[in-house]
Each structure stands twice: as C-alpha cells, then as structure tokens.
Amino acid sequence: MSVGIKDVAIAAGVSPATVSRVLANHTVKPELRERVETAIRLTGYRPNLSARRLRSQHSNTIGLIVPDIRNPFFTTLSRAVEDAAYKANMRVVLCNTDENPTRETMYLRLMQEERVTGVIYAPTRETAAQLDRLNFDFPVVLVDRHGPSGKHDSVILDNRQASAALVEHLYARGFRSIEGLFGNTSSTASDRLSGYTEAMNDRGLKPHADFVAPNADAAAIAARHILSRKDRPEALIASNGLILLGVAQAMQELGLQAPDDIAIAGFDNEIWTGLIGSGLTVIQQPVADIGHSAMRLLFERIETPEMAPRVVMLSGKLIERNSSKRPG
Amino acid sequence: MSVGIKDVAIAAGVSPATVSRVLANHTVKPELRERVETAIRLTGYRPNLSARRLRSQHSNTIGLIVPDIRNPFFTTLSRAVEDAAYKANMRVVLCNTDENPTRETMYLRLMQEERVTGVIYAPTRETAAQLDRLNFDFPVVLVDRHGPSGKHDSVILDNRQASAALVEHLYARGFRSIEGLFGNTSSTASDRLSGYTEAMNDRGLKPHADFVAPNADAAAIAARHILSRKDRPEALIASNGLILLGVAQAMQELGLQAPDDIAIAGFDNEIWTGLIGSGLTVIQQPVADIGHSAMRLLFERIETPEMAPRVVMLSGKLIERNSSKRPG
DNA sequence: CAGAAAACTGAAAACCTTTTCAGCTCCATT
DNA sequence: AATGGAGCTGAAAAGGTTTTCAGTTTTCTG
Numbered sequence: 001m002s003v004g005i006k007d008v009a010i011a012a013g014v015s016p017a018t019v020s021r022v023l024a025n026h027t028v029k030p031e032l033r034e035r036v037e038t039a040i041r042l043t044g045y046r047p048n049l050s051a052r053r054l055r056s057q058h059s060n061t062i063g064l065i066v067p068d069i070r071n072p073f074f075t076t077l078s079r080a081v082e083d084a085a086y087k088a089n090m091r092v093v094l095c096n097t098d099e100n101p102t103r104e105t106m107y108l109r110l111m112q113e114e115r116v117t118g119v120i121y122a123p124t125r126e127t128a129a130q131l132d133r134l135n136f137d138f139p140v141v142l143v144d145r146h147g148p149s150g151k152h153d154s155v156i157l158d159n160r161q162a163s164a165a166l167v168e169h170l171y172a173r174g175f176r177s178i179e180g181l182f183g184n185t186s187s188t189a190s191d192r193l194s195g196y197t198e199a200m201n202d203r204g205l206k207p208h209a210d211f212v213a214p215n216a217d218a219a220a221i222a223a224r225h226i227l228s229r230k231d232r233p234e235a236l237i238a239s240n241g242l243i244l245l246g247v248a249q250a251m252q253e254l255g256l257q258a259p260d261d262i263a264i265a266g267f268d269n270e271i272w273t274g275l276i277g278s279g280l281t282v283i284q285q286p287v288a289d290i291g292h293s294a295m296r297l298l299f300e301r302i303e304t305p306e307m308a309p310r311v312v313m314l315s316g317k318l319i320e321r322n323s324s325k326r327p328g
Numbered sequence: 329m330s331v332g333i334k335d336v337a338i339a340a341g342v343s344p345a346t347v348s349r350v351l352a353n354h355t356v357k358p359e360l361r362e363r364v365e366t367a368i369r370l371t372g373y374r375p376n377l378s379a380r381r382l383r384s385q386h387s388n389t390i391g392l393i394v395p396d397i398r399n400p401f402f403t404t405l406s407r408a409v410e411d412a413a414y415k416a417n418m419r420v421v422l423c424n425t426d427e428n429p430t431r432e433t434m435y436l437r438l439m440q441e442e443r444v445t446g447v448i449y450a451p452t453r454e455t456a457a458q459l460d461r462l463n464f465d466f467p468v469v470l471v472d473r474h475g476p477s478g479k480h481d482s483v484i485l486d487n488r489q490a491s492a493a494l495v496e497h498l499y500a501r502g503f504r505s506i507e508g509l510f511g512n513t514s515s516t517a518s519d520r521l522s523g524y525t526e527a528m529n530d531r532g533l534k535p536h537a538d539f540v541a542p543n544a545d546a547a548a549i550a551a552r553h554i555l556s557r558k559d560r561p562e563a564l565i566a567s568n569g570l571i572l573l574g575v576a577q578a579m580q581e582l583g584l585q586a587p588d589d590i591a592i593a594g595f596d597n598e599i600w601t602g603l604i605g606s607g608l609t610v611i612q613q614p615v616a617d618i619g620h621s622a623m624r625l626l627f628e629r630i631e632t633p634e635m636a637p638r639v640v641m642l643s644g645k646l647i648e649r650n651s652s653k654r655p656g
Numbered sequence: 657c658a659g660a661a662a663a664c665t666g667a668a669a670a671c672c673t674t675t676t677c678a679g680c681t682c683c684a685t686t
Numbered sequence: 687a688a689t690g691g692a693g694c695t696g697a698a699a700a701g702g703t704t705t706t707c708a709g710t711t712t713t714c715t716g
Contacts, residue, residue, distance in 0.1 A: 002465065004702055015666040020704055029664065046440045050381040051702035054671050059378065064422075068407070075403050079396070082424055091438070094392075094422045096410055110419070112374045137330065216599070248603050271544070272600030275576050332672060343696040348674055357694065379672030382701050663712070669705085676699075685690080 003043045012039035023047060053115070062298065063111040063119040065095040065104065067185075067214075072241055072270050073287055074122070077143065080291025081120055088299065090117065099185045099214070101126045112137060118298045120291075123147070124185050139301040143294045145187045146311070153301055155293045155312045159188055162283045162316035163195030163239075166265050169281070169318060170235045171203055174326045175263055178205065179233035181222060181243055183214035192239045192267070208233065212243065219246025220253075227254055227262065234263060235324070241268030248276060258323035265324045267316075279321030286314050331371045340367035351375060381443070390626065391439040391447040393423045393432065395513075395542075400569055400598050401615055402450070405471065408619025409448055416627065418445065427513045427542065429454045440465060446626040448619075451475070452513050467629040471622045473515045474639070481629055483621045483640045487516055490611045490644035491523030491567075494593050497609070497646060498563045499531055502654045503591055506533065507561035509550060509571055511542035520567045520595070536561065540571065547574025548581075555582055555590065562591060563652070569596030576604060586651035593652045595644075607649030614642050 005023075009016040012035045021028050022036040039045075053059050064081050066074040078094065085092045093114065095107040104127045111119050118139045123131065131140075131147045142154035170178050180196045183189035193209055200207040212222040219238070223246055226232060238244035244266035251258065258264040258277060266273075269284035293312050301307065337344040340363045349356050350364040367373075381387050392409050394402040406422065413420045421442065423435040432455045439447050446467045451459065459468075459475045470482035498506050508524045511517035521537055528535040540550040547566070551574055554560060566572035572594035579586065586592040586605060594601075597612035621640050629635065 005704095006702080016703080017666055017668095017705080018664090021665090024704080027664070032665085046437070048382070048443060048702050049441045050378045050387065050443065051671090052704075053378040054376070054382050054673085055702080055704045057671075057704095069397070069410070070403050070407050075398050078422070079398050079424060082397070082422060091421050091442075093419050094406070094410060096407060109374070113377045114419075115376060115378065245599060249599075252603055270600075271573060271577075272598075272603065275580055275600065276603045333674095334672080344673080345675080345696060345698095346694090349695090352674080355694075360695085376672055379701090380674075382703085383672075383674045385674095385701075657716100659715090661712100661714070663710100665710075666708095668707090671704085672701100674700085676697105678695105678697090680695080681693085683690100683692080686688090 002048075003045050004048070005045070008036065008039045008043055008045045011043055012036045057115075059115045059117055060090045061093060061114055061116045062090050062295075063093050063095060063107070063114065063116045063121075065097060065107050065111075065119060065121045065123075067099045067122060067124070068096050069094065073144070073268055073285065076287040077291045077294075080288040081295060084292055084295035088295075097124070099124050108134070108136070118302060120294050120298065122186075125187050125190070126185075128187060139298060139305070141294045141298045141301070143290060146191075150311060151309055153297045153309050153311070155290050155297060155314070156188070157285050157290070158313045158315050159191035160195030160198070162267070163192040163237075164199035165316070165318050166237050166281075166283060167196055167199035167203070169320065170237075170263060170265060170324055171199075171205075173263070173324055175235040175324075176205060177208075177233040178235040178237060179208045179210065179226060180237040180239065181210050181212060181219060181226070181247065182239040183243060184211040185214055189214065189239050196237065212246075214240060214242055216242045216246040216249065219243040220249045221246075223247040223250035224254065227251065227256060232262060236262055236264055238264070238266030240266070241270050244268065244273070244280065244282070245270075248280070259325045263324045263326075269319055274319075274321065277323065279323060281321045281324035282319050283316040284319050285316050289314060331373050332376070333373070336364065336367045336371055336373045339371055340364045385443075387443045387445055388418045389421060389442055389444045390418050390623075391421050391423060391435070391442065391444045391449075393425060393435050393439075393447060393449045393451075395427045395450060395452070396424050397422065401472070401596055401613065404615040405619045405622075408616040409623060412620055412623035416623075425452070427452050436462070436464070446630060448622050448626065450514075453515050453518070454513075456515060467626060467633070469622045469626045469629070471618060474519075478639060479637055481625045481637050481639070483618050483625060483642070484516070485613050485618070486641050486643050487519035488523030488526070490595070491520040491565075492527035493644070493646050494565050494609075494611060495524055495527035495531070497648065498565075498591060498593060498652055499527075499533075501591070501652055503563040503652075504533060505536075505561040506563045506565060507536045507538070507554060508565040508567065509538050509540060509547060509554070509575065510567040511571060512539040513542055517542065517567050524565065540574075542568055542570055544570045544574040544577065547571040548577045549574075551575040551578035552582065555579065555584060560590060564590055564592055566592070566594030568594070569598050572596065572601070572608065572610070573598075576608070587653045591652045591654075597647055601647075602649065605651065607651060609649045609652035610647050611644040612647050613644050617642060 005016045005019050008019045082092050097103040122144045146154050182193045197207040212218045238247045265281040267283050269282045273280040333344045333347050336347045410420050425431040450472045474482050510521045525535040540546045566575045593609040595611045597610045601608040
C-alpha cells in the first residue's frame with residue numbers, strides 16, 4: 001500500500017516517534033534527522049492528514065460559507081481568505097448556500113464534523129437570527145453581515161453610512177425623487193435600507209424602497225417595472241452589485257441611458273461599473289480588507305478564546321462617475 | 329470532551345459497532361436503530377470525519393486547483409464543481425495557484441496528503457508538461473487545459489475551432505488586419521493561438537500575435553501599446569476574459585470606441601461584455617457544463633479506474649455584438 | 657571526575673472510527 | 687428433531703499519526 005511513518009522509521013533505522021519529530025521540527029539529533037530526511041525522500045513518504053488530525057486534534061481547516069461565490073464580492077472575499085489561510089498553513093473548504101437556510105444549517109453541521117479550526121460566514125438574516133441559540137465548537141467570524149446581537153466577531157461595512165452617502169450625493173446633485181432597490185435576505189440589505197430611509201427623511205424626502213431577491217435576474221425584472229413606470233424616479237439606488245447589474249441590464253433592454261433618462265448609483269465597484277456607458281457611480285467596498293480582517297479576527301479569537309466579541313466596521317468609498325450627473 | 333460514538337453506544341445500550349451501522353445505514357434491527365437514533369439526538373453526537381476517513385480510507389474530498397478564482401471562468405467552474413460535489417456528498421478544497429508552478433506542486437502535494445478522492449485541475453503549461461512523469465494516487469481530471477498527451481481525462485473547449493470562428497467572423501465582416509493578444513501560460517492560449525494563426529494563413533492573411541500574462545492589468549498595458557501604434561490593426565482579438573477586460577480598459581483610457589476606431593472580439597461571455605458600449609462580440613464557453621462534465625469524468629474514473637483516458641471537447645458559441653461590426 | 661541537569665529517543669497509548677470475525681438467535685428445511 | 691443458513695450483534699483489531707512517559711545518552715557544573 002502507501003508508505004507510512006512506520007516504513008520511513010524502518011528505512012531510517014529509528015522509531016516512528018523520531019520521524020514524527022523530524023516532521024514537526026522538534027529537537028532531533030542532526031545525524032538522525034539527516035537519516036530520516038533521506039528516508040523520507042527515498043520512500044516518497046507523504047503524511048496522512050486524516051491520521052494527523054485525528055491524533056493531534058487540529059484540523060488546520062477553515063470553512064468559508066457564503067451565499068454564492070459567483071457574487072463578485074464573495075469571489076474576492078474568498079480569494080483573500082484563501083490567501084490568508086494558506087499563509088497560515090490551513091486549507092479552505094468552500095460552501096455555497098444560495099441564501100438557503102437549509103443548506104446553511106447542513107454546512108454548519110458539516111463544519112462541526114470536520115472539526116474545523118474556524119469558520120468565516122455570511123449568514124442569511126433568517127439563520128443569523130438564531131445564531132445566539134446555536135452553539136458551535138469552533139469560532140465563527142461573521143462577514144459582510146452581522147448577527148442578532150454584538151455577540152459575534154464580525155467584519156462589516158458601515159452600511160448605513162454608505163447608503164446615506166449615496167443619498168447625500170444624489171441630493172447634492174439635485175435629485176429629489178430617489179428610489180431604492182434592496183435585497184431581501186441579508187442584514188446588509190436592511191442596514192442599507194435604513195441608512196437610505198434615514199437620509200431621505202433627514203432631507204424631507206419620501207423614501208420609496210422595493211425589495212427583491214439579491215440576484216441579477218430578479219433585480220432586472222424589478223428594475224424593468226420601476227423603469228417603465230409613468231412616475232419613475234429621477235434616481236435609482238441599487239443595494240448591491242448583483243442588483244446593480246440587474247438594473248444595468250434592464251436599462252439596456254429598455255434603451256435607457258444614465259444619467260440622461262434616470263440617475264443610477266449603487267454598491268460594489270466591480271470592474272464593469274467603470275466601463276459601462278460613461279461609468280456607474282458606486283460605493284466601493286474594501287473587499288480584500290474585509291477578508292483579511294476576518295481571518296485576523298479568527299486567528300486572534302483562536303488564540304484568545306475568552307476575548308470579548310469585536311465588530312470591525314470598515315468604510316465604503318464613494319466613486320463618483322457619470323451615471324449620477326445632473327442631466328442637461 | 330466532545331461526545332463520541334462510544335458515548336452514544338452507552339446511552340443506547342448497544343455496542344459502538346451498532347451505532348456505526350446505524351450511521352452507515354447498514355442492516356440493524358428496527359428497535360435498536362430507534363434507540364440509537366434517539367441516543368444520537370439526545371447526545372448531540374457528530375461523527376468525527378477525520379477518524380472516519382482514517383479508518384475507512386475514503387476522504388470524500390475533491391480538490392479544485394485553479395489559477396485564480398477571481399477569473400470569472402473559474403468562478404463559474406468552481407460553483408459547478410461545488411454543486412456536483414455537494415450532490416455526491418463530497419467536500420471541495422479550493423486552491424488558487426496564480427499560474428505559479430511552485431504553488432501548483434505544493435498544492436498537488438497537499439492533495440496527496442489529504443488523500444483526496446480526486447482532483448479537478450487547470451494546470452499551467454509548465455506543470456502540464458511534466459504531468460506524465462508525476463504519479464498521483466488519485467484520479468485527476470484536467471479542465472480548460474490539456475496535458476502533454478492524451479493520457480489524462482480532460483474537458484476542454486475546442487479552442488482552435490473557436491479561435492478560428494472569431495477570425496472567420498471578422499473576415500466575413502470585412503476586416504483583414506487582425507491582431508491577436510494571447511496569454512502566455514496555458515495550453516488553452518496556445519491552442520487559441522494556433523487556431524488563429526491557421527485561420528489567418530488559410531485566408532492569406534498575415535497573423536500578428538502578442539503575448540501577455542493572462543490578467544487584466546498586463547493586458548491593459550499591452551493593449552495600450554497596440555492601440556496607440558501608428559499601424560494599429562483593424563481588429564483585435566483577446567484570447568480570454570481577463571485579457572478582453574484589459575483591452576476594454578485600455579480602449580476607455582484612450583477614448584476609443586469599438587467598432588468605430590477598431591473592431592474587438594474575444595473570449596468569454598461575461599455579463600459585462602453585453603453591457604459595455606454597444607456590446608462586445610465574444611465566444612461563449614459552456615462553463616457550467618465544463619465543470620459538470622469534469623465531475624462526471626472524475627466519478628466515472630473512480631468507478632472504473634482502468635478505463636482509457638477520455639477527452640471531452642465542447643464547442644464555444646459565437647455571440648455577435650456590435651464591437652465587430654464593419655464601421656461606417 | 658562525580659553528579660546533576662539537559663537533551664534526546666523509543667515503546668506504547670491515544671485519537672475515533674469502521675470493519676472483520678466469531679458467536680448467537682431464530683427460522684426454514686429435510 | 688437435527689441441520690443449515692440467514693440475520694444481527696459485539697469484541698477486538700485496524701487505520702496512521704502524535705504525544706506521553708520513562709529511560710538513555712550527552713553536556714554541564716562545581
């Protein structure tokens with residue numbers, strides 16, 4: 001069969017324990033270490049990680065649970081997580097939930113069975129609400145979305161502020177009727193909603209929010225409705241990258257141009273937002289930072305389990321482009 | 329500590345073996361099964377996958393090794409792989425190589441140590457060349473890129489044909505000076521190059537190919553050069569999605585419009601290609617199909633290890649948009 | 657140079673399952 | 687009524703490593 005530590009030990013004329021010590025870089029007399037190392041090379045030995053994990057009780061695995069890796073936000077996030085993980089000599093198990101609570105709980109259970117070192121997790125609002133009740137044997141860092149209380153480590157954007165900044169920007173450019181299209185599954189969407197609502201109210205404007213499943217197709221359908229309405233707004237805000245994409249698709253189908261026919265602003269500075277038309281005004285999230293911060297929090301939590309939960313809130317940056325220019 | 333199968337056994341008044349059998353859905357008298365099941369529920373038992381893997385010699389894990397998950401092609405691919413894995417009750421370990429052979433070999437080694445069930449792998453040309461010599465203990469399915477010989481299962485696009493289709497299309501539209509911008513790391517790029525070259529030669533045209541690292545930034549720099557040349561071509565072909573993106577960026581910076589200033593065509597029907605300007609002409613790859621096919625090949629290989637290697641070649645589809653219209 | 661401390665090594669236990677093997681019960685067949 | 691077989695179950699081994707513990711060698715101290 002495959003060569004084990006025992007075979008290496010025999011080949012090197014030492015005990016398995018010594019081989020293990022060489023592998024773990026523990027203190028071993030140079031001469032023996034030498035012998036073991038050549039034995040490893042000769043036999044082509046590869047440690048069995050399952051056995052190692054079982055014995056050492058360290059899985060060196062982190063779980064990444066996101067709605068859909070195809071959402072560019074989570075794509076970039078996952079890349080940042082993977083980078084940090086491999087620097088720390090850890091593997092990443094990837095889980096897509098499709099915003100489906102059933103899939104979420106099933107993956108959370110899987111994480112338990114894997115005895116993962118920790119989890120980076122963007123929960124739906126539904127599952128997040130029960131997060132206090134659930135008890136995990138591993139640390140969880142929430143990312144992009146927060147839990148029911150301040151009880152969990154999390155890394156999120158200052159969504160209310162970012163949303164308000166969008167309103168403020170459009171207001172400053174002279175727009176008054178500003179409608180918002182928001183996702184209906186995440187805490188992020190609702191935070192952005194309240195930032196929007198508040199900012200509108202502060203300026204004596206009447207907020208008008210619509211809700212939609214956070215994917216491009218659903219958003220496109222909703223946007224077509226809004227855009228073809230007789231009383232369509234002067235400006236439309238999209239609460240995330242996928243929704244913004246749907247809006248852009250609807251605009252194209254209807255042959256509308258921003259900002260001439262309607263002003264557009266939204267979230268997530270995806271590459272295409274700068275290329276489309278004369279550019280879409282967006283809030284840029286520090287996505288890679290979010291991922292790295294999440295991993296940092298996770299590692300610190302592992303090191304100091306009793307530490308009080310921390311919420312890291314990062315700021316978005318308004319990228320002004322032509323889609324929100326005052327027309328004419 | 330955490331509850332093990334032994335604790336469940338005690339709680340249910342049976343042997344650990346019986347608990348194991350219940351878990352594996354083996355034949356157990358209904359009454360005992362009942363008792364075990366409630367014991368599991370009561371104790372909150374979760375199997376330890378490391379132990380299970382060690383003993384059963386099945387990792388139920390598949391490795392996914394891609395250059396960069398942020399390349400939309402691989403994003404979609406990974407999603408398809410994860411879906412198929414999920415359905416087969418397997419986990420996915422995600423690896424980004426950044427087209428770096430060192431990282432590749434280190435991940436391949438990791439896969440050995442994980443004793444993975446199989447690997448889906450998009451190798452660089454450099455590592456692919458040595459694939460015959462390397463010997464893995466697990467099946468490998470190459471994806472998007474092929475190995476040195478027909479010795480490996482693989483799922484790829486008919487790249488030569490697709491590339492030729494692009495030339496043919498541009499030729500039909502009246503373009504004669506057609507330059508190509510190709511990646512320099514993958515077999516895919518070189519296949520597309522030869523498709524391009526051949527199609528050009530067939531029509532008595534002189535091929536003109538440039539090579540670039542397959543990422544948007546490098547492509548943008550190269551494209552700026554090409555586009556600012558006095559004798560810039562009538563049409564430019566980009567050999568993948570990232571390169572096409574770089575071209576689009578360069579066009580924008582230089583204030584050029586397709587097809588008025590130059591015709592553009594490329595690979596990968598990313599969403600933004602339909603939204604930008606009046607649309608970019610591209611070859612659409614059946615990406616999800618590629619992923620699913622790869623998993624199917626992998627599973628079939630596991631089932632029938634001695635089967636001869638199979639190459640699945642899928643066809644791209646030309647999406648004609650305005651960027652390749654004859655101007656004026 | 658003796659004795660104590662430090663450094664190193666190996667045997668065996670432990671990690672948590674699954675799987676083998678033998679034994680038991682129960683039923684059907686002759 | 688004896689025999690054979692099918693269907694279950696439990697004890698124990700096995701899977702490949704790390705870790706503990708005790709023992710041995712080496713180094714240091716006075």
